[in-house]
Amino acid sequence: MLLTRQSLKLSQPLPLTGHPGAVYLRSLNPRSRVTMRGALNAIASLLTNGECDYMTLDWAKLTYQHTSAVQAALLERHAPATAARMMCALRRVLKEAKRLGLMSGDDYQTAIDLPSIRESRKLRGRALSQDEIRGLMAVCENDPTTQGIRDAALIAILRGAGLRRAEAVKLQLKDFTQEAGSLQIIGGKGDKDRLVYLPESAISIVNRWLEVRGFTPGALLCPIQKGGRIVIRSMSSQSVLLIVQKRAIAAGVESFSPHDFRRTFCSDLLDAGVDIVTVQKLAGHASPVTTAKYDRRGEAVKRRAVQNLGF
Incomplete structure (x- = not known):
């Protein structure tokens, strides 16, 4: 899913304290961290045809072109609730990129300006008698x-x-x-x-x-x-x-x-x-x-x- 010729791979590793993906994952509890790390790895792989994981992708380079394509692809592959959860992880990483000074406020707002994913209101599972x-x-x-x-x-x-x-x-x-x-x-x-x-x-x-x-x-x-x-x-x-x-x-x-x-x-x-x-x-x-x-x-x-x- 390479959308541009510009490489999305980091030119050099970032320290963990300055990496938006690592900073975001550190804010989660251990169980959520595993789930969201998997989501970020899937998104990074999707964007680079398997070349990058969440640590080697340069999240600050993502534009609306990338995020809108990711959301469309996730909706094709997953249930709306799963796609929404993965997009939440993406938005949170971009927010950390902005906070760390890696991404301007305007670029951040444009990249996350996506339509909400409509989830089914019907609860899965059932109540027992x-x-x-x-x-x-x-x-x-x-x-x-x-x-x-x-x-x-x-x-x-x-x-x-x-x-x-x-x-x-x-x-x-x-x-x-x-x-x-x-x-x-x-x-x-x-x-x-x-x-x-x-x-x-x-x-x-x-x-x-x-x-x-x-x-x-x-x-x-x-x-x-x-x-x-x-x-x-x-x-x-x-x-x-x-x-x-x-x-x-x-x-x-x-x-x-x-x-x-x-x-x-x-x-x-x-x-x-x-x-x-x-x-x-x-x-x-x-x-x-x-x-x-x-x-x-x-x-x-x-x-x-x-x-x-x-x-």
Whole structure:
């Protein structure tokens, strides 16, 4: 995708403190850094037919001709949400190039003057029914092994607190307060901390797991080796997916992702009449606009709401 004869390759390496791509990636948390580094490498390769990666591309040379072509190419190859995320990375790098004095303000504004990518408002995934959740818990409770007890606690936390799976596997024993049934989320999405609470039924399930796990400091949810030996270290996000898939098959529940517990959590709270700001705080959403996407109550609730207004 070489648009001009001018080389986009850096003539000489930049120090990490002066490289716009490196400066941008340093501002992200480790998980986002991996994702966005991949996006930047893909864009650099696209612009130079595989000649450059994000460190060797001269980002300051990019013009509207380049950025508009990149956006068009990404939309041909990826879903709108993915293309939008990759273009966000590109814009952020160009912003760092401007801040570092590598690019003029006018050149920066022209390069990013692109139409917004329209994303589908329809949420991926689905909410689980109460019968499906009961079926999943029954499968775990009927499993007499240590894995059954651990998996019940995992599902209770995902469903009861609406955590992202990356947040669940980062939980430490000290983050759980038995008396209040609270979980301290450290470094959630956007590197934000928050305090969430489990329902009473979930607290008892987690406490049962702790009776088996013990109270050695370390990860709250742990891998279990053959023979039932618990290893006090964090599980991987991938292991959460595999556990959920295994229990779904055993319970005869239609395929779903761990994130669907989170969708269910938000939707059920909104259905119960919990105000959207409270749900936003519990879910750790940056904006109530995100939380509102989970509102499935429809027009009937709006119609009933205005009946509270008097004259």
